[in-house]
Amino acid sequence: MRLERPALLCLAAAWSWSWSWSWSPVISSAHMWTKLILTHHWPVTFCSVEHCRANFSYWTLHGLWPDKGIDCNSSWHFNSSLIEDLLPDMERSWPDLLQPSSARFWKYEWFKHGTCAAQASSLNTQHKYFSKALELYHKVDLDGTLKKFGIRPSEEQYSLSQIEGVIENFYGTTPKIQCVHPKDADRQVLGQIEICFSPDFTLLDCERRGTRGEPSEGGVKPLLSVGGASEFSVCDHDLPVYYPPVS
Ligand SMILES: *[C@@H]1O[C@H](CO)[C@@H](O)[C@H](O)[C@H]1NC(C)=O
Ligand SMILES: *[C@@H]1O[C@H](CO)[C@@H](O)[C@H](O)[C@H]1NC(C)=O
Numbered sequence: 001m002r003l004e005r006p007a008l009l010c011l012a013a014a015w016s017w018s019w020s021w022s023w024s025p026v027i028s029s030a031h032m033w034t035k036l037i038l039t040h041h042w043p044v045t046f047c048s049v050e051h052c053r054a055n056f057s058y059w060t061l062h063g064l065w066p067d068k069g070i071d072c073n074s075s076w077h078f079n080s081s082l083i084e085d086l087l088p089d090m091e092r093s094w095p096d097l098l099q100p101s102s103a104r105f106w107k108y109e110w111f112k113h114g115t116c117a118a119q120a121s122s123l124n125t126q127h128k129y130f131s132k133a134l135e136l137y138h139k140v141d142l143d144g145t146l147k148k149f150g151i152r153p154s155e156e157q158y159s160l161s162q163i164e165g166v167i168e169n170f171y172g173t174t175p176k177i178q179c180v181h182p183k184d185a186d187r188q189v190l191g192q193i194e195i196c197f198s199p200d201f202t203l204l205d206c207e208r209r210g211t212r213g214e215p216s217e218g219g220v221k222p223l224l225s226v227g228g229a230s231e232f233s234v235c236d237h238d239l240p241v242y243y244p245p246v247s
């Protein structure tokens with residue numbers, strides 16, 4: 001396990017991942033991404049914006065996004081039979097919240113982000129891409145971590161620092177935490193959390209910029225890549241955070 005910050009070694013014990021880190025040689029090119037963004041949804045909040053039915057009581061996977069590139073290879077067709085062994089886990093962990101069948105959502109994520117992630121040899125097949133996303137999602141276990149440290153959906157409100165603190169202390173990296181900001185409300189609603197990785201799949205601060213000093217594009221892509229409107233933005237430190245329970 002390689003943590004970015006030595007000061008956090010004391011947390012290593014609490015952090016029970018057993019990663020088997022392996023360096024995958026990465027194709028060096030001007031277009032190569034330098035960061036992967038593992039994006040999680042809180043379905044209740046997502047569905048309050050998109051008017052869907054939140055039938056999931058845990059953080060679901062929204063996507064695994066490289067920080068560079070969109071729709072990198074339109075001729076690389078999505079084929080769900082290539083990931084057949086992953087489908088039960090995909091249905092559970094990476095569901096389309098807008099409709100009962102998720103295949104269209106996965107196809108969309110593959111074209112938009114997967115074909116770009118595939119520039120790295122570690123992710124250059126559909127099976128590698130989707131299985132790595134699931135692997136990272138389970139290893140991160142954001143849902144379990146939040147619960148373990150007392151951040152549960154509740155009518156009570158949290159401060160952003162409380163939530164941020166739990167994530168930063170546990171993983172040793174800075175996440176990006178996004179909220180919905182209802183008009184004229186005196187609180188914001190927790191909706192999306194990003195955890196970031198370097199090309200060798202070690203944790204990375206989401207704020208960190210690309211190795212060549214370019215600003216990361218992760219922050220400017222539409223935050224809701226399904227269903228249109230970009231309703232999420234980075235949570236505000238000055239407003240209480242509502243983490244809505246499943247009704
Ligand atoms: C909601 O989830 C339950 C259990 O996961 C499932 O049995 C049910 O069919 C789902 N309902 C809808 C409307 O998707
Ligand atoms: C795009 O994907 C197709 C199908 O996998 C592949 O044959 C082709 O080489 C890819 N093109 C590029 C530029 O990577």
Ligand SMILES: *[C@@H]1O[C@H](CO)[C@@H](O)[C@H](O)[C@H]1NC(C)=O
Pocket residue numbers: 079080081082
């Ligand atoms: C999808 O992949 C399977 C397994 O490799 C293959 O047999 C099938 O022809 C592919 N389908 C399409 C539409 O490419």
